[in-house]
Amino acid sequence: MRADVDKAIGAVWRIESAKIVAGVARLVRDIGLAEELAGDALVAALEHWPATGVPDNPGAWLMRTAKNAALDRLRRDKVFQEKLQQIGFDLEAQEAMIVPDVVDELDAERQDVIGDDLLRLIFTACHPVLPVDSRVALTLKLLGGLNTGEIARAFLVPEATIAQRIVRAKRTLGKARVPFELPGAGELAERLGSVLAVVYLIFNEGYTATAGSDWMRPALMDEALRLGRMLAELAHLVPALEPEAHGLAALMELQASRARARVDADGRPVLLLDQDRARWDGILVRRGLAALARAQQLGGAPGPYQLQAAIAACHARARTAAETDWARIAGIYGHLARIDPSPVVELNRAVAVGMAEGPAAGLVLVDALEQGGALAGYQWLPSVRGDLLEKLGRRAEAAAEFERAASMAANARERALLLARARENGGG
Incomplete structure (x- = not known):
C-alpha cells in the first residue's frame, strides 16, 4: 500500500510540480524559495497521504499546502511590507490572508492564471543572464520535474556538477534581480529564442546522445516533448510566441515518431533511409502534422522551427524512403540557410542535394564546408562525405572518412556504426 501511494505521489509531482513552483513564485517572487516551499508540500504529502489516502484533487492539495506555507513565510518575514509592495498587493495574497484556506488555484476558471505563471517560470528559468548549461539544468529541474540525479545521468556529468549549476x-537570478514576469515586447524575441532553443537542445540530446553508450535517451526526449507541448498550449498568451512554439512542437513530435525504428533489437543505430517506417509512431506523426498545420495557419514568415518541421513532415508523408521528395527538402534547407545560416544547415542541405541531384553535387557542397573549417571536429561532416564517396564508388576514400568520423565520435553506438561502415568499404 505504501509503495502504491509513493508511486502515485511521484506521478502527481512530475505532472504538477511546475504549476506549484510557478504559483508560489508569483507570491514570493523568488524561484529558490518557491521550489523549497513546493518541496515542503511534497514532504507533507509523503507524510499524510499514506494515512489519509490520495486526495481527489492531489494537485490542488499540493498547491494549497505550498501557498499556505508561502503566506506563513511572508507573515514571518521582517520585510513583509516590502514583499507586499513588490508583488503589487496581489489580490490573491490579500484574500488568502483574510481566508487562508481559500487559495485553490486549480479551479477551471483560473487556468488563465496558471498559464501566466508557467510562462513566467519558463522565461525566468531560460533567462539570458544564465549560461546555456545552467538554463538547461534549471529548466529540467523546475519544469521537467527531474531531480538532480536524473539530470546528471541524462547528461553524463556528476550529480554535484548539476547541483552546483542549479544553485x-x-x-544569479536573485543577484541580477530578475523579475518573475513575462518579458516586455522589446525583450520578447531574445527571450523567446532562448526558451525554444533550450527545449530543443534538451530534445536533441535525447534524440541523439552526444556521449555515452546509448544512441538515444528517451527520458530527455519525453521531457522536451512535454515542455514543447506546454509552450504550444500556452502560446496564445503571447501571440509572438505562437507560430514558432507550434513549429517546435511539430518538429519534436515528428522526429520522436521515429524513435522505435532508430535502433535495432540490440540497440544499434538504424539510419533514416534504412528504417522500417511501419514502426514509426502514427499518433506522434498526426500530432506533429497537426501542430505544423496550426503554425502555418497563424500566418507570417515561417521561422527555423517551422521550416525544420516542414522537412520532417516530408519524411513523415513518404511511405517509403524512395518516395521522399528530396528536391523539396533541399529547397527548404536553402530557405532555412537564408534566414538562419549555419554550417550544420549547409551540411544537411548537402545531404538533400546529394539525394536529389546525385552524390557528386552533394560532394561539392561538403568539400566547400571542409575547406571553410567551420565544422572541424564535427563527426558528421566526414560521415556525410564518406557516404557520398561510397555512392560514387570511391570506397577506399569512403573508408578513410568513416574512420575519421569514428575517431571524433564520443557516443559508443555512433562510433561502432561508423567503424562498421568503414569496414564495409574495405577499411580496417
Whole structure:
C-alpha cells in the first residue's frame, strides 16, 4: 500500500510540480524559495497521504499546502511590507490572508492564471543572464520535474556538477534581480529564442546522445516533448510566441515518431533511409502534422522551427524512403540557410542535394564546408562525405572518412556504426 501511494505521489509531482513552483513564485517572487516551499508540500504529502489516502484533487492539495506555507513565510518575514509592495498587493495574497484556506488555484476558471505563471517560470528559468548549461539544468529541474540525479545521468556529468549549476543559476537570478514576469515586447524575441532553443537542445540530446553508450535517451526526449507541448498550449498568451512554439512542437513530435525504428533489437543505430517506417509512431506523426498545420495557419514568415518541421513532415508523408521528395527538402534547407545560416544547415542541405541531384553535387557542397573549417571536429561532416564517396564508388576514400568520423565520435553506438561502415568499404 505504501509503495502504491509513493508511486502515485511521484506521478502527481512530475505532472504538477511546475504549476506549484510557478504559483508560489508569483507570491514570493523568488524561484529558490518557491521550489523549497513546493518541496515542503511534497514532504507533507509523503507524510499524510499514506494515512489519509490520495486526495481527489492531489494537485490542488499540493498547491494549497505550498501557498499556505508561502503566506506563513511572508507573515514571518521582517520585510513583509516590502514583499507586499513588490508583488503589487496581489489580490490573491490579500484574500488568502483574510481566508487562508481559500487559495485553490486549480479551479477551471483560473487556468488563465496558471498559464501566466508557467510562462513566467519558463522565461525566468531560460533567462539570458544564465549560461546555456545552467538554463538547461534549471529548466529540467523546475519544469521537467527531474531531480538532480536524473539530470546528471541524462547528461553524463556528476550529480554535484548539476547541483552546483542549479544553485548558481538561482543565485544569479536573485543577484541580477530578475523579475518573475513575462518579458516586455522589446525583450520578447531574445527571450523567446532562448526558451525554444533550450527545449530543443534538451530534445536533441535525447534524440541523439552526444556521449555515452546509448544512441538515444528517451527520458530527455519525453521531457522536451512535454515542455514543447506546454509552450504550444500556452502560446496564445503571447501571440509572438505562437507560430514558432507550434513549429517546435511539430518538429519534436515528428522526429520522436521515429524513435522505435532508430535502433535495432540490440540497440544499434538504424539510419533514416534504412528504417522500417511501419514502426514509426502514427499518433506522434498526426500530432506533429497537426501542430505544423496550426503554425502555418497563424500566418507570417515561417521561422527555423517551422521550416525544420516542414522537412520532417516530408519524411513523415513518404511511405517509403524512395518516395521522399528530396528536391523539396533541399529547397527548404536553402530557405532555412537564408534566414538562419549555419554550417550544420549547409551540411544537411548537402545531404538533400546529394539525394536529389546525385552524390557528386552533394560532394561539392561538403568539400566547400571542409575547406571553410567551420565544422572541424564535427563527426558528421566526414560521415556525410564518406557516404557520398561510397555512392560514387570511391570506397577506399569512403573508408578513410568513416574512420575519421569514428575517431571524433564520443557516443559508443555512433562510433561502432561508423567503424562498421568503414569496414564495409574495405577499411580496417
